[in-house]
Amino acid sequence: MNALIIKSPWIDRIFEGKKTWEIRGSNTKNRGKIALIKSGSGMVYGEVDLIDSKELNLTEYQESRRFHGVESEAASVLPYKRTYAWVLDNPKIYKQPVPYKHPMGAVIWVRLPE
Numbered sequence: 001m002n003a004l005i006i007k008s009p010w011i012d013r014i015f016e017g018k019k020t021w022e023i024r025g026s027n028t029k030n031r032g033k034i035a036l037i038k039s040g041s042g043m044v045y046g047e048v049d050l051i052d053s054k055e056l057n058l059t060e061y062q063e064s065r066r067f068h069g070v071e072s073e074a075a076s077v078l079p080y081k082r083t084y085a086w087v088l089d090n091p092k093i094y095k096q097p098v099p100y101k102h103p104m105g106a107v108i109w110v111r112l113p114e
């Protein structure tokens with residue numbers, strides 16, 4: 001299973017159902033169930049369904065705050081040259097986080113053993 005590395009507080013908002021778009025500077029072709037890793041923790045905290053990836057223009061980014069949670073002051077410009085919303089659904093937090101071995105160089109994705 002692929003695991004996406006996400007910083008706090010964003011990962012917490014995903015599990016609370018308050019954030020359904022993860023904003024990234026690249027597109028992804030990954031779809032389906034993915035695990036979520038809290039950045040710097042060495043732990044997998046849960047999983048979500050990655051159902052879409054779509055490029056956003058500035059207007060779309062500004063009008064979609066309810067999906068990505070970025071405050072309006074910070075939404076005056078796009079965060080990346082090309083900005084994408086990775087659409088997430090069905091978050092499930094694990095009762096106990098699961099440790100994993102972080103591979104050298106992994107910044108966005110980690111391939112977890114089955």
